Amino acid sequence: MKIKKCLFPVAGYGTRFLPATKSMPKEMLPVVNKPIVQYGVEEAVEAGLTDMAFITGRGKRAITDHFDISYELENEIAGTSKEAYLTGIRELMNKTTFTYTRQKQMMGLGHAILCGESLIGNDPFAVVLADDLCLNEGDDGVLTQMVKLYNQFRCSIVAIMEVPEDQINKYGVIEGEALRDDLYRVTNMVEKPNADEAPSNLAVIGRYILTPDIFDILRNTKPGKNGEIQLTDALLEQAKNGCVMAYKFRGQRFDCGSVEGFVKATNYCFENIYLKEQTNK
Numbered sequence: 001m002k003i004k005k006c007l008f009p010v011a012g013y014g015t016r017f018l019p020a021t022k023s024m025p026k027e028m029l030p031v032v033n034k035p036i037v038q039y040g041v042e043e044a045v046e047a048g049l050t051d052m053a054f055i056t057g058r059g060k061r062a063i064t065d066h067f068d069i070s071y072e073l074e075n076e077i078a079g080t081s082k083e084a085y086l087t088g089i090r091e092l093m094n095k096t097t098f099t100y101t102r103q104k105q106m107m108g109l110g111h112a113i114l115c116g117e118s119l120i121g122n123d124p125f126a127v128v129l130a131d132d133l134c135l136n137e138g139d140d141g142v143l144t145q146m147v148k149l150y151n152q153f154r155c156s157i158v159a160i161m162e163v164p165e166d167q168i169n170k171y172g173v174i175e176g177e178a179l180r181d182d183l184y185r186v187t188n189m190v191e192k193p194n195a196d197e198a199p200s201n202l203a204v205i206g207r208y209i210l211t212p213d214i215f216d217i218l219r220n221t222k223p224g225k226n227g228e229i230q231l232t233d234a235l236l237e238q239a240k241n242g243c244v245m246a247y248k249f250r251g252q253r254f255d256c257g258s259v260e261g262f263v264k265a266t267n268y269c270f271e272n273i274y275l276k277e278q279t280n281k
C-alpha cells in the first residue's frame with residue numbers, strides 16, 4: 001500500500017505569535033514569500049503524496065482559500081509578468097487534492113488526528129505539523145526519507161532529533177532500541193517530560209507516518225499531559241506491538257511556532273532559497 005495521504009492539523013491558535021495571529025492563521029505567516037503551510041505541502045508532494053487533508057478550525061479560512069483559485073486576482077494579472085509568482089502554487093494545486101474538516105474544540109494533537117479519520121480512512125498516512133519547517137536542500141526532504149523507510153518497515157515512524165536539556169520539556173521524547181545509527185525501535189515515549197525524568201534527549205518533531213490502527217487507539221486514549229489527548233500516548237500504546245520506529249532525519253528543522261525559530265527560518269530561506277532563485281532567473 002503506497003502512502004498517498006497527508007494530514008495537516010492546523011486548528012491551533014498560534015498564541016505565541018499574538019498579535020499577528022489575532023485574525024490570521026499562524027500557518028499563513030510568510031517565510032520570505034510563501035506561507036509556512038505551503039512549505040509543508042511542498043514537502044508532502046515531493047514525497048509523492050497527493051491527498052492533502054486539513055484539520056482546520058474557526059478563523060482558518062485563509063488556508064482553504066490559499067489552496068484554491070483566486071478568481072479576481074488571477075483574472076487581473078493574467079498575461080502579465082506577475083503571473084509567474086503563481087506558478088509554484090498552481091503546480092502544487094494541479095498535483096493534489098485538498099480536503100478539510102473542522103476540529104470544533106481544541107483537545108490536543110491526538111484529538112486533532114482522530115478528527116481526520118473520515119478524511120484518511122483505513123490507509124497509512126503522513127502527518128505534518130507545519131510549524132516545524134523542514135528543509136533539506138539538494139537531498140531528499142524529511143517526508144521523502146520517512147516514506148522510503150515506511151516502504152521498508154511498514155510501521156508507524158516518528159521523526160526525531162537530539163535537543164539540549166533545557167528544550168526537552170517542549171517535546172515528546174522517545175526511548176528505543178537502536179537498529180542503526182539513525183533508527184530506533186520505540187520502547188517508551190513521554191510527552192513533554194521534565195529534563196530530569198526524560199528517557200533520552202531524542203525529541204519528536206512534527207513529521208509522522210502513522211498506520212491507521214492509530215485511530216482505534218486514539219479513540220480509547222484518555223487525556224494525558226495538560227489534560228489533552230496526546231498522540232504520544234497513543235503511539236506508546238502502538239509501540240507495544242513493536243511497530244513504532246523513530247528516525248533521526250537528515251536536514252534542517254526550524255521551530256516556526258516560536259519567534260526565534262521563525263526569524264531563523266526566514267533568514268535561512270532568504271539566503272539559501274530566495275536569493276539563489278533570483279540569480280538563476
Ligand code: G1P
Binds near residue numbers: 109170192203
Ligand atoms: C506536539 C507533540 C509533541 C512533539 C511536538 C513537535 O507538541 O505533542 O510530542 O514533540 O509537537 O513539534 P506541540 O508543539 O504541538 O505542543
